[in-house]
Amino acid sequence: MPAKSQAQQMAAGAALSAKRGEKRVSELDGAAKQMYESMDEQELEKIASAKRKNKPKHNTKS
Known part of the structure; x- marks a missing residue:
């Protein structure tokens, strides 16, 4: 499951670290x-490794 926003990706990266x-x-x-x-660790790596291009800073959809 890739990250839906940059904020989610950064949080996953911090947790993975x-x-x-x-x-x-x-x-x-x-x-x-x-x-x-x-x-x-595997789940976090999937989320954190997603491309950032064209992702919103925060996901407004639920």
Whole structure:
């Protein structure tokens, strides 16, 4: 499942970084912390690796 917005992609990247031990979990907040707790490394990598071109900064659709 690729990211639907740049914000979602950045949150997934931060969570992935924490999963890999490159960033402290205590530095995460909001969506990044929720993603860290609920997703595994493979799921986070799929979301974080999506192309950013033509993605909105925030997804307004539910």
